[in-house]
Amino acid sequence: MSALFSPITIRSIQLKNRIVVSPMCQYSSENGFANDWHLVHLGSRAVGGAALIFTEATAVSPEGRISPHDLGIWKDDHIAGLKRITQFINQHGSIAGIQLAHAGRKASHHRPWDGGKAIPPAEERGWETVAPSSIPFIEAEPRPLALTKEGIENVLIDFQDAARRAVEAGFQVAEIHAAHGYLLHEFLSPLSNQRTDEYGGSFDNRIRLLLQVIEQVQAVWPEEYPLFVRISATEWTEGGWTADDSVALASVLKTKGVDVIDCSSGGNVAHAKIPVGPGYQVEFAERVKQEAGIMTAAVGLITHVDQAEAILANGQADFVLLGREFLRDPYFPLHAAHALGDDIIWPSQYERAKPK
Numbered sequence: 276m277s278a279l280f281s282p283i284t285i286r287s288i289q290l291k292n293r294i295v296v297s298p299m300c301q302y303s304s305e306n307g308f309a310n311d312w313h314l315v316h317l318g319s320r321a322v323g324g325a326a327l328i329f330t331e332a333t334a335v336s337p338e339g340r341i342s343p344h345d346l347g348i349w350k351d352d353h354i355a356g357l358k359r360i361t362q363f364i365n366q367h368g369s370i371a372g373i374q375l376a377h378a379g380r381k382a383s384h385h386r387p388w389d390g391g392k393a394i395p396p397a398e399e400r401g402w403e404t405v406a407p408s409s410i411p412f413i414e415a416e417p418r419p420l421a422l423t424k425e426g427i428e429n430v431l432i433d434f435q436d437a438a439r440r441a442v443e444a445g446f447q448v449a450e451i452h453a454a455h456g457y458l459l460h461e462f463l464s465p466l467s468n469q470r471t472d473e474y475g476g477s478f479d480n481r482i483r484l485l486l487q488v489i490e491q492v493q494a495v496w497p498e499e500y501p502l503f504v505r506i507s508a509t510e511w512t513e514g515g516w517t518a519d520d521s522v523a524l525a526s527v528l529k530t531k532g533v534d535v536i537d538c539s540s541g542g543n544v545a546h547a548k549i550p551v552g553p554g555y556q557v558e559f560a561e562r563v564k565q566e567a568g569i570m571t572a573a574v575g576l577i578t579h580v581d582q583a584e585a586i587l588a589n590g591q592a593d594f595v596l597l598g599r600e601f602l603r604d605p606y607f608p609l610h611a612a613h614a615l616g617d618d619i620i621w622p623s624q625y626e627r628a629k630p631k
């Protein structure tokens with residue numbers, strides 16, 4: 276049995292292998308609702324053999340959407356559409372995970388294929404964005420409102436209500452999105468968080484909101500279900516959040532009952548120079564795993580079977596998340612098992628195509 280296809284149980288959830296579909300925005304919803312696109316898109320990856328399939332960043336509030344087309348979970352009406360998807364995923368032997376997200380100052384943008392620019396609040400379909408401080412991501416964009424104490428309270432309530440709905444919708448893994456320059460990452464980083472209250476300044480103050488969100492989610496999230504947190508392990512920028520900060524944060528999150536740190540990077544500084552290349556973020560998953568002693572997920576340009584297998588076999592991470600490779604090949608796990616000589620179960624409907 277390869278490392279890639281070794282099953283693992285986290286809390287009470289059994290994952291049949293270590294291959295995970297990374298959260299990927301589809302910008303295909305209206306008013307946050309899941310539809311046939313999401314069913315086919317996520318469902319195909321279950322048919323393809325991924326152990327765990329994360330939804331895209333799923334907004335905990337309407338103002339927490341990156342675009343007007345983001346998937347959402349801010350009202351009970353959203354549950355039914357999501358449930359249809361989790362049921363399909365489960366029927367095909369995979370686990371459904373949801374990424375709970377608030378876009379902060381990077382909200383209210385057109386989707387990429389509509390140009391991707393900020394939509395000013397005065398424009399139709401735009402809204403006022405919120406952030407730790409009134410600092411835009413890009414100078415030319417509208418300034419976000421600095422969250423008041425009441426605003427922060429509302430964010431906490433939104434995350435908790437979203438997590439409660441996620442359980443009802445049948446998700447068995449949740450990932451809190453604290454990466455890529457969205458709201459929770461904005462609080463972590465001294466570059467975007469210049470608050471002078473208990474949410475800004477020191478490291479302990481900057482991680483406070485994330486810890487509170489985790490606590491709110493855990494209050495409704497079943498103990499037997501795993502909780503992941505995605506971080507940007509470095510901002511690749513002088514004066515920004517560092518890999519050392521990530522190790523320190525992960526050590527705290529471990530004591531709070533978080534199960535897996537999903538190690539991405541960047542996204543909070545527009546002009547950061549990121550040395551993008553094969554497996555360029557694996558080093559962070561490895562450091563966090565070794566130094567904080569917590570399970571980690573590696574992500575970022577993991578595209579080949581041997582590469583994925585080596586990351587796991589070398590003990591650099593416990594999971595590999597694939598993004599774009601899964602868009603190119605929904606059946607990556609089926610192909611990977613064949614390449615590694617692991618005999619896995621194919622969907623009955625496709626059995627006759629299984630390589631011998």
Ligand code: FNR
Pocket residue numbers: 297298299300301330331332374452454455505539574575576577596597598599600
């Ligand atoms: C992403 N990514 C992303 N990340 C995240 O945490 N939440 C999200 O909703 C999205 N949305 C998204 C959409 C699309 C179309 C892409 C390509 C990417 C980032 C993604 O999860 C992953 O971290 C990166 O794409 C790097 O991994 P790959 O693509 O090199 O395997």
